[in-house]
Amino acid sequence: MENTLNESPIGVFDSGLGGISVLAQLVACMPEEKYIYYGDSANAPYGVRSTDEVKDLTFKVVDNLIKYNIKALVVACNTATSAAINELRNLYDIPIIGMEPALKPAVEKYQSKDIIVMATPVTLREKKFNNLIQQFNRPENIIKLPCPGLVELIEASGGQSEEIKNYLKNQFAPFNLANVGAIVLGCTHYIFIKDSIRELVGDSIELIDGNRGTTNHLYKLLEEQHSKNKAKVNTEIKIVNSSKDLRMLDLSKELLEKQLNLLGWSGSIKYV
Numbered sequence: 061m062e063n064t065l066n067e068s069p070i071g072v073f074d075s076g077l078g079g080i081s082v083l084a085q086l087v088a089c090m091p092e093e094k095y096i097y098y099g100d101s102a103n104a105p106y107g108v109r110s111t112d113e114v115k116d117l118t119f120k121v122v123d124n125l126i127k128y129n130i131k132a133l134v135v136a137c138n139t140a141t142s143a144a145i146n147e148l149r150n151l152y153d154i155p156i157i158g159m160e161p162a163l164k165p166a167v168e169k170y171q172s173k174d175i176i177v178m179a180t181p182v183t184l185r186e187k188k189f190n191n192l193i194q195q196f197n198r199p200e201n202i203i204k205l206p207c208p209g210l211v212e213l214i215e216a217s218g219g220q221s222e223e224i225k226n227y228l229k230n231q232f233a234p235f236n237l238a239n240v241g242a243i244v245l246g247c248t249h250y251i252f253i254k255d256s257i258r259e260l261v262g263d264s265i266e267l268i269d270g271n272r273g274t275t276n277h278l279y280k281l282l283e284e285q286h287s288k289n290k291a292k293v294n295t296e297i298k299i300v301n302s303s304k305d306l307r308m309l310d311l312s313k314e315l316l317e318k319q320l321n322l323l324g325w326s327g328s329i330k331y332v
């Protein structure tokens with residue numbers, strides 16, 4: 061029974077392509093595992109929807125993933141985590157890891173500077189995020205930067221377009237960047253536009269995301285439950301996308317392999 065569980069896949073879910081960046085971090089850390097990635101691009105973006113809509117969409121996707129006998133679930137979407145993570149954990153008896161903006165490392169490292177948190181409107185308005193802010197000594201120095209429309213631009217181009225650069229220029233125009241220590245990327249889609257953000261804000265501001273922390277958390281849970289896959293095999297990945305646009309599957313693979321190269325991983329992937 062244990063061996064069967066160990067060889068079951070890890071489910072990874074996002075509202076679209078953003079969670080591919082989390083999948084890449086998981087593969088780099090645990091290449092022996094099997095993965096199934098579900099991108100709900102037909103319903104993206106989640107970040108401008110109501111909380112109830114996000115919950116409904118999230119549960120539909122997770123119900124679908126459960127059919128694949130997944131042994132753990134990574135909700136690689138900050139918006140879905142904010143809206144539905146507690147209900148998911150109450151309903152399903154598997155480890156469920158969510159995402160939240162990586163505020164703690166940013167605040168600890170830049171105590172005398174401002175921290176900008178880029179995220180979707182839903183993530184920034186939810187109680188979960190606002191409770192997180194209040195845990196720190198200087199909440200007034202944590203600046204919310206909602207980015208409506210940015211996910212759609214990234215979904216359309218994979219993160220490479222002049223339109224994205226112009227969008228970012230307008231978003232950051234009101235800020236005195238000399239006062240900013242770090243920008244927290246509070247949406248997994250934003251990993252794909254790091255270069256564009258860096259080009260705009262310069263090298264003195266650190267860009268921080270939560271992908272590594274999420275991966276380490278799952279690794280620890282699987283170790284504790286003795287459910288890691290012990291077989292030495294090539295990484296096996298199934299990619300599913302709700303969009304009827306078949307280009308999304310190719311773009312998912314392209315973005316995954318690009319991220320793995322950036323992480324220095326050089327293994328082989330079997331797509332199923």
